[in-house]
Amino acid sequence: MEKEKEKRMLQILNLLTPILCGGFIALLDLDFVSSITADTYSKLLSPAPFTFAIWGPIFIFQALFYFYQARDILKPPEERIEMPYVHEVSVFFFLSWASTTAWYALWGMGYIWPAIGAMYAYLITSLGAYLRLGINKRNRPIKEHLFVTVAWSMLTAWVTVAAIVNTTTGLVSIGFDPGPLGESGWTVLVLLMTLIIYIMVLVTKNDFVFAGVGLWAIIGVVGDRLSPTSTPAPDVTIVAILGALILVIFMIVWFLYLSRKESIHIIQKIQNSR
DSSP: OHHHHHHHHHHHHHHHHHHHHHHHHHHHOOOHHHHHHOOSSOOSOOOOGGGGGGHHHHHHHHHHHHHHTTTTTTSOGGGOOOOHHHHHHTTHHHHHHHHHHHHHHHHHTTOHHHHHHHHHHHHHHHHHHHHHHTTTTSOOOHHHIIIIIHHHHHHHHHHHHHHHHHHHHHHHHTTOOOGGGHHHHHHHHHHHHHHHHHHHHHHHHOOHHHHHHHHHHHHHHHHHHTSTTSOOOHHHHHHHHHHHHHHHHHHHHHHHHHHHHTOOHHHHHHHHTO
16 A cells, blocks of 8 residues: 555656646746757867757657556556556656756756756766666566656666766866867767767666667767868767767677577567567
């Protein structure tokens, strides 16, 4: 009974959260699109504007989770569905929305470092749900993969790169001196670190959605580097292109490896359902 009561409270909190956060953002009346995509602080590590289209799929899958987790909320107690993922996500749906709302507000008003702090809170809360869900480590129905885990894989993967890019923006805003590495060398180092993060998640979590978002982010950097309006930096461009190719190769090789081991649960379920 206590578990069911907790679940219902979490469902209600999850339903109210986007409404309250969306209302708060609307009241601020800030030009978020321009503030997010504008390159006020020129830097070599900056995804092209088209990269931000990833928010479309992210919000779609978050919406799927939003409705899926609440589908039995109006049913009588005897008809309610067991949803362990509601307890796994717990308050992190609310906290992630609160964090991103704070980020939107602070970034839109030009408070760079407080906004970066909010972005890291967003990353931590997204990671909280991601890790508690044990993505690809537990046997789940295909529907749960589609309506629950994909949403958190996409979100956490994108917030990871967003936190990195936000941090570089913050460093540029205070006149950070990369020393003997130079701006190009520093950017290459950050790109390599980003690539390592996505490869590590791929091989430890078998999370191709997470890695795919990382690939999209790196492609966005390549797009920005190839833009005629960008500051020339051939070494950064080459590393970004190679990074995208390396990540693609890793994803293909890892997929073939797991397929031979029959370790990809969702593929097994699709094959068994035929």
